Amino acid sequence: MRTGTETTGERLTQIGLIALTGAVLIFLVTPILIIVPLSFSSGSFFYYPLPGLSLRWYEDFFSSSFWLQSLENSLIVGISATVLATTLGTLAALGIWRARFPAQALVLALLISPMVVPVIIVAVGVYFAFAPLGLNNGYLGLILAHTTLGAPFVVITVLATLSNFDRTLIRAAESLGAARITTFRRVTLPLILPGVASGAVFAFAASFDEVVVALLMAGPGQRTLPRQMFAGINDNISLTIAAAATMLIAISLVLMIAVGWLRRRSARMVQVGG
Amino acid sequence: MLRGAAASLHAALASVDKDAGNLRRALRKSRRREQWRAAALVLPLFVFLAACFVVPIGAMLSHGVIDPDIVRILPTVTDALKSWDGHELPPESAYAALITDIRAAREAGTLASAATRLNYDVPGFRTLLFGTGRQLPAELSGSSRETLIAIDPKWGDRETWAALRRAGGPLTDFYVLGALDLRRDADGSITGAPREQRVFRDVLGRTLWISAMVTVICLVLGYPVAYVIAAQPPARAGVLLFLVLLPFWTSLLVRTVAWVVLLQKEGVLNSLFLSLGIIDEPLKMIFNRFAVYVAMVHVLLPFMVLPVYSVMRSIPASYVRAASSLGARPFTAFWRVYLPQTLPGIGAGCLIVFIQALGYYITPALVGGADDQMISYFIAFYAGRTVNWGMAAALSIMLLTATLLLYAVYNRLIGVERMRLG
Numbered sequence: 089m090r091t092g093t094e095t096t097g098e099r100l101t102q103i104g105l106i107a108l109t110g111a112v113l114i115f116l117v118t119p120i121l122i123i124v125p126l127s128f129s130s131g132s133f134f135y136y137p138l139p140g141l142s143l144r145w146y147e148d149f150f151s152s153s154f155w156l157q158s159l160e161n162s163l164i165v166g167i168s169a170t171v172l173a174t175t176l177g178t179l180a181a182l183g184i185w186r187a188r189f190p191a192q193a194l195v196l197a198l199l200i201s202p203m204v205v206p207v208i209i210v211a212v213g214v215y216f217a218f219a220p221l222g223l224n225n226g227y228l229g230l231i232l233a234h235t236t237l238g239a240p241f242v243v244i245t246v247l248a249t250l251s252n253f254d255r256t257l258i259r260a261a262e263s264l265g266a267a268r269i270t271t272f273r274r275v276t277l278p279l280i281l282p283g284v285a286s287g288a289v290f291a292f293a294a295s296f297d298e299v300v301v302a303l304l305m306a307g308p309g310q311r312t313l314p315r316q317m318f319a320g321i322n323d324n325i326s327l328t329i330a331a332a333a334t335m336l337i338a339i340s341l342v343l344m345i346a347v348g349w350l351r352r353r354s355a356r357m358v359q360v361g362g
Numbered sequence: 363m364l365r366g367a368a369a370s371l372h373a374a375l376a377s378v379d380k381d382a383g384n385l386r387r388a389l390r391k392s393r394r395r396e397q398w399r400a401a402a403l404v405l406p407l408f409v410f411l412a413a414c415f416v417v418p419i420g421a422m423l424s425h426g427v428i429d430p431d432i433v434r435i436l437p438t439v440t441d442a443l444k445s446w447d448g449h450e451l452p453p454e455s456a457y458a459a460l461i462t463d464i465r466a467a468r469e470a471g472t473l474a475s476a477a478t479r480l481n482y483d484v485p486g487f488r489t490l491l492f493g494t495g496r497q498l499p500a501e502l503s504g505s506s507r508e509t510l511i512a513i514d515p516k517w518g519d520r521e522t523w524a525a526l527r528r529a530g531g532p533l534t535d536f537y538v539l540g541a542l543d544l545r546r547d548a549d550g551s552i553t554g555a556p557r558e559q560r561v562f563r564d565v566l567g568r569t570l571w572i573s574a575m576v577t578v579i580c581l582v583l584g585y586p587v588a589y590v591i592a593a594q595p596p597a598r599a600g601v602l603l604f605l606v607l608l609p610f611w612t613s614l615l616v617r618t619v620a621w622v623v624l625l626q627k628e629g630v631l632n633s634l635f636l637s638l639g640i641i642d643e644p645l646k647m648i649f650n651r652f653a654v655y656v657a658m659v660h661v662l663l664p665f666m667v668l669p670v671y672s673v674m675r676s677i678p679a680s681y682v683r684a685a686s687s688l689g690a691r692p693f694t695a696f697w698r699v700y701l702p703q704t705l706p707g708i709g710a711g712c713l714i715v716f717i718q719a720l721g722y723y724i725t726p727a728l729v730g731g732a733d734d735q736m737i738s739y740f741i742a743f744y745a746g747r748t749v750n751w752g753m754a755a756a757l758s759i760m761l762l763t764a765t766l767l768l769y770a771v772y773n774r775l776i777g778v779e780r781m782r783l784g
Binding site (some may be wrong): 097098101109112113115116117118119120122123126133135136154156157176177179180182183184186187188189193195196197198199200202203204205207208209210211212213214215216217218219232233235238239243288293296297298299301304314317320321322325330331333335337340341343345 | 393396397398399400401402403404405406407408410411414415416417418419420421422423455456562583584586587589590591602605606607608611612613614616617618619620621622623624626628629630632633658659663664677718720721723724728738741742743745746751755758761762767769772773779
């Protein structure tokens with residue numbers, strides 16, 4: 089009798105849990121599913137059911153000098169910041185992994201801190217410091233600021249890859265007479281490359297998604313895509329934003345799949361290596 | 363023969379000893395060299411972050427505690443007021459110094475900056491300073507004190523002079539106190555700001571409250587989701603995690619746009635409810651606290667689900683089964699055996715959600731109303747629109763202190779290198 093009521097109770101809990109999970113997952117995905125079809129609407133309002141399908145908002149995007157310019161700006165800033173952040177971040181992660189040096193924990197906490205310091209503080213600080221140097225209203229200032237925001241992602245992902253790395257491989261290479269640089273190029277780098285690449289993807293996404301620093305620092309000539317969308321929401325919201333958003337979603341999907349692939353590959357390579 | 367063997371053994375042992383010493387030294391040296399190499403690899407990023415992150419933020423924050431304007435623009439009166447006790451009106455020499463300074467500042471065109479700074483403290487100071495500058499006669503007929511009080515009776519007010527002295531720098535607590543709705547009175551003791559001027563305690567309280575509410579909602583929604591996903595077979599868990607991660611990877615701005623589209627007056631939800639006949643007129647679902655909670659929870663929920671999920675996945679099912687076989691009811695087994703083991707995940711999730719929520723700016727700015735703006739909004743407001751660097755810096759000091767304290771807790775409990783990404 090007692091076990092009978094318990095299983096009913098358990099089953100009810102199970103059903104409740106699954107229903108809640110379903111509701112939360114729908115909550116997480118709905119906004120994205122709502123905005124994608126709207127970008128293909130032939131009407132001009134954020135309204136369902138769609139009056140018809142068309143590509144007019146994509147045409148609008150690709151014929152608008154504002155939107156195209158902002159896409160170009162985002163790519164220039166994003167790619168430059170990614171290259172810088174990936175180089176600096178990978179070197180730093182290798183250093184942290186290589187040997188313990190004094191105050192290492194503190195140094196690591198500092199290297200990661202741009203991830204947790206509120207971005208408005210970063211933005212105001214950089215704006216304030218770069219103004220006398222003439223770095224505001226130009227690409228360089230924005231690139232430098234985005235590099236600080238992206239570098240921690242690279243440090244974390246490369247460190248995670250290195251934690252699975254077998255140090256005896258390096259010793260083996262060196263005992264066979266390989267020079268340090270050869271060991272790095274032929275042994276270390278190929279094995280950590282997936283981690284470096286996924287760090288780069290994170291750094292690019294961080295820059296590509298960043299709006300607060302761009303809001304303060306970018307002049308009219310450096311408006312990035314998120315900055316342009318922000319202006320679009322505040323001024324008059326048109327469905328071109330939905331088209332821009334859909335393309336951003338597509339880009340994030342590609343990036344997400346890339347990271348998943350790199351992660352599996354990294355796990356496999358470390359296994360082969362170890 | 364035997365003695366010879368003993369001697370050579372001695373010599374051999376001594377040389378082993380010496381070798382060991384050499385070896386130890388060599389080892390220490392190589393370890394030291396290795397440490398230098400490691401530090402040299404970290405150096406480029408360290409220097410870069412120092413130059414483009416630490417120094418800029420530090421310089422900006424310093425404006426919350428320094429007061430360089432008045433001592434630069436009105437130097438003689440600042441100097442004269444140093445010896446003033448503040449109990450009665452300052453001596454004639456201070457009045458004379460003020461007249462000298464105002465004349466010099468008018469000539470140099472710097473009076474406006476001084477007026478702006480003093481106006482932060484005492485509203486109306488700008489008018490007072492400019493009015494006085496205009497009406498100063500070329501030749502004084504009486505004492506400096508009489509002349510100034512004749513131009514504006516406020517120069518006969520102790521509070522006016524106290525404000526001038528307070529702004530004399532070089533250090534000040536004016537902005538930091540101001541960020542807590544506190545001020546110094548004429549005698550220099552700390553009092554609350556007048557009730558109608560109190561804004562920042564509300565802002566600080568609201569920022570903490572919204573962040574706490576978002577964290578609690580994320581925990582209540584995220585914990586069961588992580589639990590259900592962790593109980594699935596690997597393939598299905600992978601699909602469900604993909605759904606959790608999809609918004610995580612989608613631009614923050616895109617998601618915020620989506621909520622505007624969904625919740626606004628002519629938006630998707632309202633038109634759906636209207637056409638279904640559930641409501642007769644559009645609900646107000648945006649530009650209020652509700653929209654802020656919805657949009658922020660949506661952005662931060664994955665940060666709760668991921669750490670909780672990864673802890674749950676490492677808990678063997680046998681523990682709960684053991685508890686059940688020993689007669690624990692399902693709830694007891696969950697509460698006493700399962701839940702305590704997930705506490706590290708809960709701690710990590712709550713800390714990271716709360717830390718991020720504290721600094722939120724864009725989401726509340728786009729979907730919240732005037733009463734839903736958090737501290738970041740006011741930092742941007744003072745830095746951008748009113749160019750009051752002191753106030754922007756003081757508010758940044760509050761926000762950064764809270765964030766770094768929690769970051770230190772996170773580092774101690776979990777370790778920064780274990781922060782989970784995607």
